[in-house]
Amino acid sequence: MADFLLDTTRAAINLARSGTLERCPDVKVILSHAGGFIPYGAFRFAVAAGGDDLFKGLERLGRYYFDTALSTTPSALPSLLAFTTPDKVTYGSDWPYAPDFAVAGMAALYEAYDLDSTARHQIDRGTAETLLPRFAKENT
DSSP: HHHHHHHHHHHHHHHHTTTTTHHOOOOEEEEEEGGGGTTHHHHHHHHHHTTTTTHHHHHHHHEEEEEEEOSSSSHHHHHHHHSSSSEEEEEEOOOTTSSSHHHHHHEEEHHHSSSOOOHHHHHIHHHHHHGGGGGOTTOO
């Protein structure tokens, strides 16, 4: 259960540390499951991502986008939104890989989470429409 979160975290740090994000500035990366442990440990991971420059590491980690798949719990979602802004978050459910009860439970937690309408719209559709404009509906 922890490995896929650690794999996401490790991949994000390695991409940031290796200079790949600078070499490929037009590539947008969406980290599944709220980025693994990135939001929670951002300042620790920024040391690895930025070499000897903490703020460079935070800047690099801040370039990522995140989905909410299985990450709308009372501990995960606040950590994600403390690390990044809703325009870097897109809704994700992890269906069909997660069992129906888990998807339904996470959706209910998300719906109950106190978000203003602008932030909720951004997570529900806005970020995805920015990243994938060909799928945007007119007059949304």
